[in-house]
Amino acid sequence: MNTYRKLLLATLAMTFALIVLGAYVRLSDAGLGCPDWPGCYGHATVTQASDHISAAQEADPHGPVTFAKAWKEMIHRYFAGIVGLCIVGIAALAWRNRRDPAASPWLATALIGVVGLQAMFGKWTVTMLLKPAIVTGHLIGGLTVLALLVCLYARTLAPSRITVSPALRLFAMSAFVVLAAQITLGGWVSTNYAALACSDLPTCRGAWVPEMDIANGFHVIRELGVGADGETLTIEALTAIHWMHRVGAVIATLVLVSLAFGLRRAGHAALSTALLVILVLQVLLGLANVWFSLPLPLAAAHNGGAAALVIVMVLINYRLRATAQQRYSGVFHESHAA
Known part of the structure; x- marks a missing residue:
């Protein structure tokens, strides 16, 4: 082995x-x-x-x-x-x-x-x-x-010996779903070359809620650079893609920070620290890509940050699930031994 x-x-x-x-x-x-x-x-x-x-x-x-x-x-x-x-x-x-x-x-x-x-x-x-x-x-x-x-x-x-609540396990699974959705949004930004549709922070094109074309921006089955009508994708469509990724980033950050503190309270300090460190770096990379107009090394590193978050979130969910299975197995054997 x-x-x-x-x-x-x-x-x-x-x-x-x-x-x-x-x-x-x-x-x-x-x-x-x-x-x-x-x-x-x-x-x-x-x-x-x-x-x-x-x-x-x-x-x-x-x-x-x-x-x-x-x-x-x-x-x-x-x-x-x-x-x-x-x-x-x-x-x-x-x-x-x-x-x-x-x-x-x-x-x-x-x-x-x-x-x-x-x-x-x-x-x-x-x-x-x-x-x-x-x-x-x-x-x-x-x-x-x-x-x-x-x-x-x-x-x-080696399995963890720390007992966790069902609520924390459910929250960890939900947080992973939120992360997956946010990464998908990030991929949609990248594949549509919409990373610089908003070049200012914290606003987007000078507004908190800019003018957007969500329908064309998120029309899935289409060629690169064109909308549902076959016309060139407008800046409003690209703005919609970028802005939704920013909103998703805020939501995902809040959810993952909450999970990190929940893990720390449950005794999983190492996993909590790893999640917080990678999350902070990922957020900083996202901001830096806007501030510095998407330099190639930072843009590639931002993808690496997403992959690192996937790694730690899979580990978190696996460890919490394995801990629960181990506990239930122990209870089962104890009841039969009695």
Whole structure:
């Protein structure tokens, strides 16, 4: 099981890095650096596709295809392939050690299916020309893979002995739902390039509630940069996307801070501190992206902050649930022993 645990931890770290790398690729406009999938113009490397890339650059010097963008896109794909192979290895080890309570072969197998679906979202991101719904789905898929890896790793940790109330467990699950909704809003901001629709703080375009076009901003099935009517997405639509993410950030921050204090009162000081530290950093990164007009390193780090919050929230929910199961199991055995 030691090999299984080490592979899980390494894959978890690589998946976190892959999510940040994916954000970097998207934010540097390299998502179509290779306009096909899984290779680049049908080749395994950018070097082999150099003639095609050169021709594309000559035909459209300001287009999405350049050597630099192609390399960014292909490195992301290579890295994703490595993570996928590691997850297959995790499933194989889980089945080999299936008699160990720390292993979860069925969950590890399900994770392979999630990775397969995530690969298809990666393909559709390119073939459907960065449709916001597909790109956002790709982000959510990556975070789902990360969350499942955390669940598998958490099973290998020693259980907590601290008793928690049902109310705290329910609140932790609700807080995770709030976080997931906020991350989805953040993905919608990023995939619609609406991060700078409001360049002032704390107001948005000089008003607490600016003029917005919510219908077009949140029309899901559409091409990138256009509304439901096929016309170019207006600044009011982009403002709606950005403003809703800000409102969500306030709500999510209040909920997660409340959870952190609840965890501290229940005796989970380490989890409480981790949640508060990551949350503060994430909020500061969000503010800094507006203050400094979305510098690429800060924007990618903001995606990393979201992934870090997912990790700690999955750990929190798992630990609270495992503690409850352990307590109920103890009560059950005591009653039968009596």
